[in-house]
Amino acid sequence: MSAKTNSNEARLNERLGAGGFRFTPQRQRVYDVLLQKRDHPTAEEVFIRAKRAMPEISHATVYNCLDALVQSGLARQVTLERGATRFCPNMEEHCHYYCDACGEVFDVALTGDSPLLPRPKGFKIARYDIAVHGVCADCAAKAKK
Amino acid sequence: MSAKTNSNEARLNERLGAGGFRFTPQRQRVYDVLLQKRDHPTAEEVFIRAKRAMPEISHATVYNCLDALVQSGLARQVTLERGATRFCPNMEEHCHYYCDACGEVFDVALTGDSPLLPRPKGFKIARYDIAVHGVCADCAAKAKK
């Protein structure tokens, strides 16, 4: 086990605890899956990947684990379009560029100040999600041909 | 029929045409439903409301109409959370405040400059959606008690 894996495990343990959740092998596995390939997988994709090293894991558990990770501040839930929700372990301030042509999702860091948003009086902001729709460079090039 | 309704109908007709769609009574009805109560209804809610004046309208038609409106630039599709997609006829630049406690959605106009977003090279932006999650003033007050 690498030092990197160790530190991820430590953070997982700590954050789950802070969120009132237990550390379980399934949650560790699901978190690993998110960290290993940061391509904004759906719950179904996470399920498939998680099964590779833990074949007996169930669908409901994957949802439970993902929810626990989201509530513990270790992952974000991303809803870009109708259909399956995606998950993202990048907790830096960033926005999502979504290519309507190929479906790929790009994280782009929000540099400097957060966008200045007016807000309803008294509203307590927990987080915000910025989704940008359009066509990525590759797809734009293909379309031009 | 009021002058207001007339102008909405004219715009609907024009925009549908520009988008390559036909004007139909069902599309008019669905658009009316969106305009009459701007509370970000789900497709199911639109279906129920549309039925009141058009009892024979079907589920599939409501989806078809909503998609036509979205593609014609007359409505926006809003995905704030897992579960049903919502629809919004407000085409001004605005962001959505979503109360995680009561589920209410508030439109807030984006004043002045759009937030400056860095973007991937070559990405052609079609539109962007800003969703702010948190707790609205009412729910925050209730929670404090």
Added chain:
DNA sequence: ATTCAATTTAGAACAATTCTAAATAGGCGG
């Protein structure tokens, strides 16, 4: 009027998510 494609319809099918009840596992006080 005729024709062709878009649209609508009811209902089936499918996909995503949540629920259920029973089994298991963790942490804690004794």
Added chain:
DNA sequence: CCGCCTATTTAGAATTGTTCTAAATTGAAT
């Protein structure tokens, strides 16, 4: 270490949201 209590996991059923299908209808353009 034991027993207890609660959280978690599991398989599968159930529910919800969305899309598909095939046939009938409608609309626009000849």
